[in-house]
Amino acid sequence: MQIDNRTTKILIGLGVVLLILIGRLFYVQIINENYKVDADNNSMTRELIYPPRGVIYDRNGLLLVGNSIRYDILVTPREVKAFDTLALAEALDTTADFIRARMDYYHRYRTRIGWQTLPFLKMVPQEAYMRFAEEQFLYPGFKAQVRTMREYPFNAGGNLLGYTSEVSPEYIADHPDYKAGDYYGRTGLEAAREEDLRGKKGWHIYQRDSRGRQKDPYHGGDFDVEAEPGKDIVTTIDARLQQYGQQLMAGKKGSVVAIEPSTGEILAMISSPGIDVEVLSEFGRHYDRLRQDKNKPLYNRAVSASYPPGSIFKLVNGLVGLEDGVLQPWMQYPCYNGFVYTSSGRKLGCHSHRTPLNLEEAVMMSCNGYFCYVFKSILENPEYGNTEAAYKHWREMVMSFGFGRKLESDFPSELSGNIPSADYYNRIYRKGHWRFPTIVSLSIGQGEILTTPLQIANLAAIMANRGYYYIPHVVKASEGVEIDPKYYKRQYTLVDTLQFPKVIKGMWRAVNSFNDGATANAAYVPGLNVCGKTGTAQNPHGKDNSVFICFAPMDNPKIAVAAYVENAGFGGSWACPIASLLLEKYLRGEISENRKDLERRVVNTKLIR
């Protein structure tokens, strides 16, 4: 054989290519174990182990959301032998037709299914499983897998907790780490803390022979992964308070939010009408009915509804006026049933009361005229030269109270409300063509201003803290569960803390001063030193909305509450009793004798038809 240079090179090339193939073969077959334990590997069976989802506690350790054991019945069609369809149907609480249809389906797609194990019946309750387990030997190919289902021992916070459901194909497409059959939190806390709650799935790998019979654990179980249970969540919610709030709001439309001012922890968050926890565990069955309900029970008004705040907003305007130096507590303004703001005599009305009033009295009596003067002097402050600049300054101050933007709470679907921008008015009225009279309704929290009940409750917390707040949140840090450090940070408003007591005096008198024109006497609880402010916001759809914010005790407050009741009329009529009852319940544990009548009246009144 005459081997010249080129032949040698060709043979070396041949050898190299063959060695590459052999090397790759060696890697795939000997070195790399992944292909042997891959989920698609038919020579192994994977038994999935679902982790129990984390449970949810209230702030006092009461279980709000627990788990109950359920079973998925799985089937490996290839292993199924002839069986008594009726008996199995009876054991599993289903129909023989259903079973026959499933078996036909498996037969039709037998080549595609191969040795795969498929879900046959999902979330079978314990009793049915026990019946099945007793005679399981009669049904080769069928087996059960432990699952957990949500259980709600305490009827509190349906809208807040949210619900879980099985992942949809669309969801899997966006979240590749979920597989068909997994559950995930759709709304509320379940969605917000999904990462903590879900846990990690585990699996055991067994070998099987070419006939599909299951054999020993693969590699002695070295590749098995144990399931990691989901982390438990402790909420800031006081379940009993939440439940009491739901009772108070029964038959009324609106929202009540209670916050612990010293931490920003949300104690109760009620949206009414809401959903009962009973529907949560099998949400799919109730979804259509709830969705079509004209009172929108699925909608969490506490964070997703935007309302005009009404007179409670006078507190903010008063504080901004004080901070700007255009208002002093001793300043008195006249009010004769309103404030005339155009030369043609247009008037923003007010109720009858004595005149003139100083700041404290104006807060106590909720005088519209007074706060028109206040807002006028803010916008016409010579320091800013023109209305637009003054307005921008005012807006910046207001937004520091958490209005017109998201509070960045840990709760999903929070809305930002609206504090209109100067540009907005420039667009509507042309630049330079709008002044104080154009936007006079902002003085009293009407007009374009929109706020969520959460933002209003946050205002109550700011008043309670005299000038700062913690971002309201519903999850407490607990073992293994961290919360964002921002929830520990004081958020100061742009108004100096020294200005607050001047307004708070008025809030105290609104509740505790009798026969003095005070607006919120219904909130008076002896010895609690409640401070509050009513609001009555115009509602284009029917009666005015009733609004009330309060906190107590006056010094070192423990709770701040906001109540917003739609179409309930004057703020003192419904929102005030509801908020004060909630507050009393929290601070005292029970309602005092002389307020029981009030409580009964509130609980038994239905304002929605």
Added chain:
Amino acid sequence: MEEGVLDRGLRNTVDWRLIVLYLVITLFGWVNIYAAVQSAEPSSIFDLSCNCGKQAIWILGALVIAALTLFVINPYFWDTVCKPAYGIILVLLVMVIFMSNNVKGSHSWFELGPVKFQPAEVSKITTSLLLAWLMSRPNFRISNWRHALLAAAVVLVPMLVIIAESETGSALVYAGFIFVMYREGLSGWWLVMLGVAILLFVLTIRVGWWLALILLVILCVSYVLLYAGKSISLRHRRFIIRNAILGFAAGVTLILAADIFFNRVLKDYQRERIEVLLGMKEDLRGVGYNVHQSLIAIGSGGLLGKGYLQGTQTTFGFVPEQSTDFIFCTVGEEWGFVGSLLLIVMYGLLIFWIIQDSERARNASTRIYGYCVASCFFMHLAINIGMTLGLMPVIGIPLPLFSYGGSSLWAFTLLLFIFIALERQEKKYF
């Protein structure tokens, strides 16, 4: 031996090693086809309704073809017939585009009742024969541009027609003929350039044109430094620099063209397959499915395999095309690394012995034809096994002699036995 030079017997003239290897590979293929189509309900290996039963018939036919080639047909016949045969097959290749039904997007099969026939398989033989005839002409010089172009045309014409049939895989096999030309004196630079072109193409579509460009600059500069530095003559230096500039220009054109080619010329499924291969796309349910399943099947075989008919992946239809293009999965799963290694070694030996025999041949045409046979086997082997191992894009070409399919088996039988007959002819009369 003691017999006369002019009358040496079959025993001494035929390369029995090749025939034994041929039989072993073909029969091993057959039992693996049986394993691949075996479902939960076992059937006989001779069951004519399944691929393994049909393959038995193809094998019998192939043996007849082998015997005819070896004992009946005068090897000179191939010399005479090579030109008309090349022409006829070329016409068939073109005709099939218009006359065939669409089989998985390609137009390459003639259907006559139950018999299907793919002219592209036979075209390898006619191309090899014509190439051997052309390049063994006494006045043929590959260094002569016109001669080289003529040889290239012999290969490129059927190749382009096959591309037009959308059988890119089969066409790729023709690239192997460059090794034949290299053996016959083609400059090694052509091989280097082909390699660089593939590298630039992959880099352009995988990473980006800029990296391909950087590589191109580095290659051109190092070429100049390496070769121009050594040379003393000014003329030679100019020659080197001119080459570098030409090479650079060609490279830039290729990088630009690669982008256009990849995005415009390639069909969607071809582009996807390349993207999956290059790891640009993870698609285990779609295009990547085949390769993923194939790797699991092979990987699960381990060192010794699961044993014959004990495979779980290939038996239940998880690997598509398992008796044809992905037959190697069955070997990997059931016979393990040892069995797969043995099969690759057998192919390696087959190719090596063909090359060895070719080098021994006195006749240039036998040698060239032998190299053509070796290249065809080599390209099929590398592409097919490379594909099942995820080293090559999924382009459906069979494993020679092993995969199910009459056209392919008969074509490779004829290809190989013509060589054995030519070789025998020489030993017999020289």
